Amino acid sequence: MxxxxxxxxxxxxxxxxxxxxxxxxxxxxxxxxxxxxxxxxxxxxxxxxxxxxxLSGTDRTLARIYAASLAHPGVVFAAHSAAALLRLPLPEDDLAEVHVVEAPAGAEGLVAHPESAGSGVVARYGLQVTSPVQTVLDMAVLLDQDAALALLRAAIRPAAGPHGLPDEVPLCTKAELLAAAETVAERTGDATPVELAKALVPEVSSLAA
Incomplete structure (x- = not known):
């Protein structure tokens, strides 16, 4: 072995x-x-x-995602799986299911999110995931309010590293989130993402002390 x-x-x-x-x-x-x-x-x-x-719970989640990419090359990861690959905080770290935009016929353990299609795809660790903005909007309606706000804040303002500076650049801006959320609200009638985006504190420069 x-x-x-x-x-x-x-x-x-x-x-x-x-x-x-x-x-x-x-x-x-x-x-x-x-x-x-x-x-x-x-x-x-x-x-x-x-x-x-x-493995930690987080690494088990990532291992399941990588396994899905090997079993089904070309799948685009969405929702919880996209959030995990984008290193966004989730309420649970050991997720048994893998979330994709479109699940191949007969595939086991994959949850499809066809509503996330057409939003743009980015590469993360060699895998295809929904864009940060789309991922955040998806999670805004899938998580409870506190967890959704924590995820939105992490997307626009990454956690500080050991020297007080962010470990990574922001995945998106509050303005981008709000504009996309308003578009979704016009199409679906669901204003939840808009309300969450407006609830975020004003953005500050990543170099502000």
Whole structure:
């Protein structure tokens, strides 16, 4: 099993059964599964059980997302999964389901968000995710008010690093969020994202003390 993982080349040492080409590799993986030394992160994608049990909840969520990208190349991640990849705060860190814009037919454990289509896609860690603005708007209606506000604040003002400066540049601005939220409200009649965007404190310069 160790040799298979070393050869995989995927994040978290994920193994994709259809990629096994060396003679005996499939049988080796089958034996590891039978012994409980390997677990299925999703159908056809495996990880060493010891590694899986050592992961934090956040890393398990990311491992499931990466596994979904390996099982279904080209999917665009949305909602909770996009937020996790954008490093936005979520109420729960160990998410069993993976959220995508469009789920391939017959795919297990994927939650589709077709309403997020057409909003633009960005690359994050080599994966496709909905744009930061779209992701924030989606989460604004999926989370309770306090959690949604925390996520919106993190998007426009990243947490400070050890020297008092943000670890990353803002994902978007309050003005961008408000403009997009108003467009959504006109189309759907749901003013929740607008109210949340207006509730944010005024933006300040990332260099302000």
């Amino acid at each position: 160790f040799l298979l993982v070393r050869r995989s080349g995927h994040a978290f040492g994920l193994l994709v059964s259809r990629e096994l080409r060396q003679p005996g590799s499939a049988a080796q993986l089958d034996r590891a599964i039978a012994k409980g030394a390997a677990i299925a992160v999703r159908p056809g994608v495996y990880m060493r059980a010891r590694r899986w049990h050592s």
